[in-house]
Structures are given as C-alpha cells and as structure tokens.
Amino acid sequence: MSRVTHFSAGTLLVSSALISAAAAEALSPQGAALIAPVHQVYLTLEGEQAAYPPAKTAAEKLERLYDLDQAGRGVMQHVDLTTLPKAQQKLATEAMGTEINKHDLANQKALKELIPANGWFKVSVDGERATLAAFLIVQHATNDPQLMRDTLPKMKTAVDAGEASGQWYALLFDRVAVEFDHKPQRYGTQLGCVQGKWQLDKIEDPANVDARRLAVGLKESEADYLKHFPGTC
Secondary structure (H helix, E strand, C coil): CCEEEEEECCEEEECCCCCCHHHHHCCCHHHHHHHHHHHHHHHHHHHHHHCCCCCCCHHHHHHHHHHHHHHHHHHHCCCCCCCCCHHHHHHHHHHHHHHHHHHHHHHHHHHHCCCCCCCCCCHHHHCHHHHHHHHHHHHCCCCCHHHHHHHHHHHHHHHHCCCCCHHHHHHHHHHHHHHCCCCCECCCCEEEEECCEEEECCECCHHHHHHHHHHHCCCCCHHHHHCCCCCEC
16 A cells, blocks of 8 residues: 655655566656656756765755755656556556665665764754754655654654654654554544545544644644545545
C-alpha cells in the first residue's frame, strides 16, 4: 500500500517505493524520457553544491540536505505519466521512487553525523529551514525505524521548549504508529492508497481528533485536511 503524508497545503511528501533492478530495466524509452528530469535535477543540484564553499555549521549542512530532500520530490509531482500504459506508469513511478530513495539514504547518513549529542536541533540556533530539513529526512526514513523512533522523544522535548514545530512531531508520531507499531494514529495525518482510493488510517478516539490536532499546532480540522486529497490515487 502506498502512503503519503500531507505536510502543508499543496505539498505531498511521498514515501519512496523500492523497485528491483530488473523491473527498472523494463521501463520503456518513452517512460525513461518522461522521468529523466528527476535524475537530472539531482545531477544539477549536486554539481552546484560541489562548487559551494565548505559548510561551516550544522545548519548550513542541513539547509543543503533540505534542497536534496526536496529536489526529486518537487520534480516528480510535475511528471505527467498519463500518456503511458498503466503498467509503464507503475514502473515509471517506482523508478522515480528508487532514484529519490537513493538520495534519501545518503541524506540519512549525513543527518546522523549532525544530530546533537544532547537532544535535537533548535530553531533558535539552527533556524527553521535547517530544523525542517532534519524533520523531513527522518520522516522519509521508513527504511530506518530506529532513527524515526529515536527522534520522537527528542523532537517532543524540542517542541515543549518551543524549539520545533508541533506539526512535525504529529506527523512523525502518526507515521511511526501506523507504519511500525500498527496502532491507530493520534493526529489523523496518515492516509494510504487502498484499491485506487485514499483511505484514512484508523484514528484513536476519533471524536476528539480535532482537539488534539489544534493542541499540537495543526491548524486544520480533520475534515478540512482531507479535502486536500483527490478521490483516487
């Protein structure tokens, strides 16, 4: 089942799918041409970053990782695969996911070298863009449940101190609950693609989900949040 997390209006954070090399080779030349911009955006960005002066702070390094985290995802949202047969659309989507996943793994390795020994990154020290980058890398690390689990209490402490966004914590909490603990989510942020339709994963105490969303900093009600998702997937 494919899954997305909706982070903000108009932005879908896609969990990258893994694909076998054999399947990737079956992609048609037309499909390969359509998804080529995803590969190219990484080549361009990596070339640009290689020419930058060495980053002096963790924040500078995180901001560069932010660009790498978002590069392929941003292009992927605008790739139109509707001219391909259904089977080729699936292969093309998986191939883009594989390209993104490769860079996600490199980002995770870089992030682990930057995590403070005494907790988590702080907005007051590292800035919002850098701390957002750290969150996004962890949120996309579904291949590394331990990283996601270890980050949760650190981020909660940062949220309580006003040093991280409660929205980020809610998104990470729900993803861990659904993906790894197989428990109902708390804040109603996780949907899965089931038989071609977006379906909200089970929520604990659904009658009070809007109160919990508001308390953690999610500004939309659950009903308004769901309006961002199309009927089919």
